[in-house]
Amino acid sequence: SGAVRLVLGDQLSRNLASLRGLDRTQDVVLLAEVMAEATYVPHHPQKIAFLFSAMRHFAEELRADGVRVDYIRLDDPDNTGTLGGELSRAIARHGAARAIVTFPGEWRVWKPMRQWQQDFAVPVEVKEDDRFFCPIARFRSWADGRKQLRMEFFYREMRRDYKILLTPEGQPEGGQWNFDAENRKSLPKGLKIPPPYREEPDAITAEVLALVAERFKGHFGKLEGFFYAVTAAGAEKALNHFISHCLPLFGDYQDAMAMGQETLFHSILSPYINAGLLDPRRVVDAAERAWRQGHAPLNAVEGFIRQILGWREYVRGIYWLKMPAYADTNALNAHRPLPDFYWTGRTDMNCMAQVIGQTERLAYAHHIQRLMVTGNFALLLGVEPAQIEEWYLAVYADAYDWVELPNVHGMVMHADGGYLGSKPYAASGKYIQRMSDYCTKCRYDVKETTGTTACPFNALYWNFLMENEGKLRGNPRMGLVYKGLDGMEPAKREAIRAQAGRFIAGLVPAYPATGTERS
Ligand code: FAD
Ligand code: DLZ
Ligand code: SF4
Structure with missing residues (x-):
């Protein structure tokens, strides 16, 4: 008998560590919509709809590719409501010899997952999540012995490690690592702002929207106007839209805000990158290519790449370096209630x-x-x-x-x-x-x-x-x-x-x- 390979809602990547080496005849891929994940905070209904629809589309793609998929819907009467519960049921249902999962994105999920090995009758393998540029161990060794961690220095190492925006001699393109000084313009009147990439809901998304409307009524946030892409192909289109229409002016107006212009020249790619629909390396490569081809200026491209190669990797490194104690500090002794x-x-x-x-x-x-x-x-x-x-x-x-x-x-x-x-x-x-x-x-x-x-x-x-x-x-x-x-x-x-x-x-x-x- 084969393995149950559990894929979490933010792990929707075909090259996910826990999907590698999959045996189509023996293994089963498990995806589960569970109440514990949908309610640990009162998520915005569009966030839940985006993830459920993306999970259902991902399952369809795997099936179309000949993979055996076990998909547990939220309203399945036997749904235990937790990831651990669903994995346990799936192991029994399929008589699996082992379970495989990729390291999760949250301490809250990791805490019980560490016990799965003991909880379940079969071996549970946890694979490193290698969809980031910087492995957790690499960040640890960078941070080791430093009193203060500064994003800027970490970012330079990442630029060097991955040879991004570097001259053949290994120097930063444009003679500087950071062009932020050029990125604080206020918005001139009459500037044409490209509308964000949007997709009309298909039948799968429509069904999910109905489910979410019914089951998460009390949550803050509207469902009407849902426009997110829900597949890797859609996320790729959103990336192309951003590179063509927004990237050239991304730097100049990065800090601007305007009524009725909610997205300006921003990419709106974070939901896709974080859920696994879009590989951050692809995003960084596409941006660098746009500069090398003369389509976008260096201040825009460097500024954009820094957000992904710098900030995104840096905050993840700090999270896994410092959790769980990190969440409990309150250095400014702040105790007032949220209005x-x-x-x-x-x-x-x-x-x-x-x-x-x-x-x-x-x-x-x-x-x-x-x-x-x-x-x-x-x-x-x-x-x-x-x-x-x-x-x-x-x-x-x-x-x-x-x-x-x-x-x-x-x-x-x-x-x-x-x-x-x-x-x-x-x-x-x-x-x-x-x-x-x-x-x-x-x-x-x-x-x-x-x-x-x-x-x-x-x-x-x-x-x-x-x-x-x-x-x-x-x-x-x-x-x-x-x-x-x-x-x-x-x-x-x-x-x-x-x-x-x-x-x-x-x-x-x-x-x-x-x-x-x-x-
Ligand atoms: P763009 O402006 O187009 O930037 C490109 C990409 O860079 C983003 O898609 C994102 O992947 C990355 N990025 C940019 N800034 C950051 C950052 N500070 N940390 C990590 N990645 C970054 N980002 C999240 O992805 N999830 C969050 O829950 C989140 N919470 C935030 C809360 C606060 C209070 C602040 C100040 C920032 C938060 N960010 C968060 C970072 C950032 O605001 C969002 O990534 C960004 O607004 C997403 O929109 P975009 O894709 O249009 O970004
Ligand atoms: C955010 C989220 C939601 C709303 N629902 C699910 C779900 O039903 N099933 C699932 O596997 N994942 C969901 N997620 C994403 C998880 O919360 C996320 O995988 C963990 O927080 C780890 O990052
Ligand atoms: Fe401006 Fe009003 Fe906000 Fe003050 S509260 S910063 S005046 S918009």
């Missing part, structure tokens, strides 16, 4: 309403929206890290703990004490005004710090600096902002503190005061 409007979008702050509203419609927001609007607000307010982490893990189609947690816990909330980023990205309303048009349609005045119409980001910003003075003043990169605070009259400081206090007192918590878990 309810994160789950409703109902707030007078236009920037927040816009970003939360598009998140509800698309299960997508680009990096600066996540970092400098919803993230910045949570940082300034001092939200309990676990509460804001749950929100990010739930609401984006690309969200998995290994990538969401370092971005939110480290980059946004500074809860790791500066392990991932050397300073918090705290900013007042001025930043949002500079990088977007949100402030032009807001009830608040971004130029005011105190008073009934003052932009809440302003008082919260100064209040954040005051509340965390003991922890942040010594940070050399915060010197300038504390100088600004030092120059402030005591009466003004007091007025700001009072303004922030009133605003915070008026917020409604999303959860009951006692619990951080939403179940």
Whole structure:
């Protein structure tokens, strides 16, 4: 008898480690839609629909290729609701001699999986997930002995290791490793913005959309307008669309935000890459080729490649280096509850309403929206890290703990004490005004710090600096902002503190005061 090869919902790659060496006559590939995975946070319905439809399409492709597939649907009456339960049933059903699985993307899943070897009567082999550029062991040896880990240095090693954007002599193309200084332009009026790649739901997706609408009614997020591709071929088309239409201007307007222009020149490839439909190496190669062929400028291509070869690999490395302790730190001692409007979008702050509203419609927001609007607000307010982490893990189609947690816990909330980023990205309303048009349609005045119409980001910003003075003043990169605070009259400081206090007192918590878990 053969092996049961379990493929998780974010492992939909034909060259997956656990599918290699498959024996078509003996082995069975198992995919299972289970409630435990669909509800460990209240995922956006589009995220669940995307994954279920992609899983069903993947199963169809394998079958068409002559592979024996055992697919467990969510509404199968015998479904145990967990991955372990389904693997156990499948081993018995097929009389399998062993089970094979690829290393999962989340600590939460890995914890019980480590026990499977003991739990089940047959050997369970866990293969390394080699769909990343940097093996976990390679990251460990890079990190070993370093006091602080800096993405930039890691990224340079990756560029060298994989010979990406290098001259034949091994130097960075263009004479610099990083062209970010050129990538902070605000959006000129009238610039033509390409619509994102979209696909109409086919019959499989339509069936999944109906299932999700019925079974996950209470979850934040709309299903209407679902446009994600659900196959490797569709993801490849999305990649080609991005390279042709968006990549040339990706760098220039990477940090811009605009009402009614939710995706700008971003790729919207993260759901596909993270679920295994698109190989990150293919994406990086396609971008480099576009530069070598003169189709896109170096600032755009280098900036884009850095996100995937640099940031994406770096946050994964940190996750597996530091978990599980990483999630429990709270360096800024932040304990305020998440405000309810994160789950409703109902707030007078236009920037927040816009970003939360598009998140509800698309299960997508680009990096600066996540970092400098919803993230910045949570940082300034001092939200309990676990509460804001749950929100990010739930609401984006690309969200998995290994990538969401370092971005939110480290980059946004500074809860790791500066392990991932050397300073918090705290900013007042001025930043949002500079990088977007949100402030032009807001009830608040971004130029005011105190008073009934003052932009809440302003008082919260100064209040954040005051509340965390003991922890942040010594940070050399915060010197300038504390100088600004030092120059402030005591009466003004007091007025700001009072303004922030009133605003915070008026917020409604999303959860009951006692619990951080939403179940
Ligand atoms: P593009 O702007 O087109 O970038 C290209 C690719 O680079 C992305 O598809 C993604 O694979 C990668 N990338 C870019 N930035 C990062 C980053 N900081 N970390 C890891 N990969 C990156 N990304 C996720 O994939 N899942 C998450 O759950 C997630 N949560 C985030 C939470 C916060 C608070 C922040 C600030 C960032 C988060 N990111 C997350 C990173 C980033 O915002 C998204 O990858 C990006 O917005 C996806 O959209 P895109 O494909 O259009 O990206
Ligand atoms: C996110 C998700 C969801 C919503 N549903 C399933 C599922 O029903 N079956 C499955 O195998 N995987 C699902 N996933 C993805 C898993 O949560 C993901 O594989 C783990 O978190 C490991 O990264
Ligand atoms: Fe956001 Fe303040 Fe601008 Fe309103 S004024 S959109 S709250 S930054």
